Amino acid sequence: MAHRLSSIYQSLRKEKREIRLLTIRPATAHAASDSLVCDLDVVSLDHDPQYEALSYTWGTRANPASISLVGKNVSVTKNLFAALSTLRHSEDARIVWADAICINQDDPDERTDQVNIMGDIYRSASRVRVWLGDNRDGMAPLILSHGKDRSTHFSGIASDRLFDYLWSKELWWNRVWTTQEAVFAKEVVFYLGNRRLSLEDLRLFVVALEVRIISDKACCPSVRSGLDTAETYAGFRNAVFDLLRRREKIDEDNFDLLDLLDAYRFREASNLRDKVFAFTSVACKVPDGFVNYRLPLRDCLVHCAKKLILGTHGLQVLRKIKRARLEAHATGPKDANDTDARAAFLVPGLESKNK
Numbered sequence: 001m002a003h004r005l006s007s008i009y010q011s012l013r014k015e016k017r018e019i020r021l022l023t024i025r026p027a028t029a030h031a032a033s034d035s036l037v038c039d040l041d042v043v044s045l046d047h048d049p050q051y052e053a054l055s056y057t058w059g060t061r062a063n064p065a066s067i068s069l070v071g072k073n074v075s076v077t078k079n080l081f082a083a084l085s086t087l088r089h090s091e092d093a094r095i096v097w098a099d100a101i102c103i104n105q106d107d108p109d110e111r112t113d114q115v116n117i118m119g120d121i122y123r124s125a126s127r128v129r130v131w132l133g134d135n136r137d138g139m140a141p142l143i144l145s146h147g148k149d150r151s152t153h154f155s156g157i158a159s160d161r162l163f164d165y166l167w168s169k170e171l172w173w174n175r176v177w178t179t180q181e182a183v184f185a186k187e188v189v190f191y192l193g194n195r196r197l198s199l200e201d202l203r204l205f206v207v208a209l210e211v212r213i214i215s216d217k218a219c220c221p222s223v224r225s226g227l228d229t230a231e232t233y234a235g236f237r238n239a240v241f242d243l244l245r246r247r248e249k250i251d252e253d254n255f256d257l258l259d260l261l262d263a264y265r266f267r268e269a270s271n272l273r274d275k276v277f278a279f280t281s282v283a284c285k286v287p288d289g290f291v292n293y294r295l296p297l298r299d300c301l302v303h304c305a306k307k308l309i310l311g312t313h314g315l316q317v318l319r320k321i322k323r324a325r326l327e328a329h330a331t332g333p334k335d336a337n338d339t340d341a342r343a344a345f346l347v348p349g350l351e352s353k354n355k
């Protein structure tokens with residue numbers, strides 16, 4: 001029988017900046033290759049704990065996997081299970097921070113406190129491991145070979161497989177939290193299955209796509225035949241270069257919160273509050289008391305709008321709302337369930353969630 005994670009947790013002391021860390025035991029005789037055995041400890045960020053942080057998408061909650069946590073079976077999403085399984089060492093324990101386990105998701109006060117120090121959590125990690133998903137159809141070798149070898153062509157590659165994989169709605173690049181998680185990293189390592197990629201590997205691959213498939217002088221134009229690949233490529237390219245740019249400028253402390261909310265308003269989140277709260281660690285001059293998970297969704301967004309209006313942004317907030325509504329009206333809904341097309345305020349999907 002699976003236990004609720006909340007039944008395992010010890011309380012965290014906000015004033016001591018405490019967090020939980022997950023220790024993944026190695027794959028030994030006591031932990032078979034198809035199971036995960038983990039421990040959970042409370043530490044203070046003030047004591048310089050040594051750990052790595054995991055950045056990933058939660059994925060669907062349907063058909064969860066099971067892990068052993070402090071001797072009890074608990075359920076986690078299959079995506080998290082796959083990421084933790086990949087990170088597990090064969091001989092040594094590995095200490096990681098993963099939000100779904102290390103934050104009590106049933107406690108809105110704890111979530112508020114932990115989100116307020118999220119930037120410090122990722123800054124303090126020795127490195128951030130980004131789980132992009134399984135190495136489906138051998139995409140990792142393709143990215144490495146085509147990015148680094150200018151003589152390699154894309155001939156024979158199915159265009160639908162390539163571009164659907166790059167910009168699937170389920171992928172890491174489309175989530176709100178992933179911006180700050182990778183921006184703050186001392187070192188960021190991407191995983192496709194058990195294959196590792198650097199941000200430079202991804203940059204080189206973006207350049208290769210531009211030169212060989214997208215540009216007017218492309219040598220492999222057949223790969224984009226029959227598909228709107230230019231838009232898909234642009235989304236992937238913009239995400240990669242936006243991450244590079246923000247990593248370079250993170251120490252300048254000049255990212256405006258309202259600009260971030262506007263720029264990333266079409267990214268996805270399981271909890272719509274996170275479409276506002278996910279950028280508070282990256283932004284400068286965030287109003288006190290801005291993050292509050294106790295408020296119902298509409299009250300939460302009204303609360304945040306008031307904080308911004310009464311703070312440094314004034315009525316500029318209302319201009320952003322008007323523009324978002326005009327954009328939504330101009331494009332129109334693609335179908336009855338398209339929440340992105342019916343953007344409400346700066347949080348697409350709000351109206352459909354609250355009718």
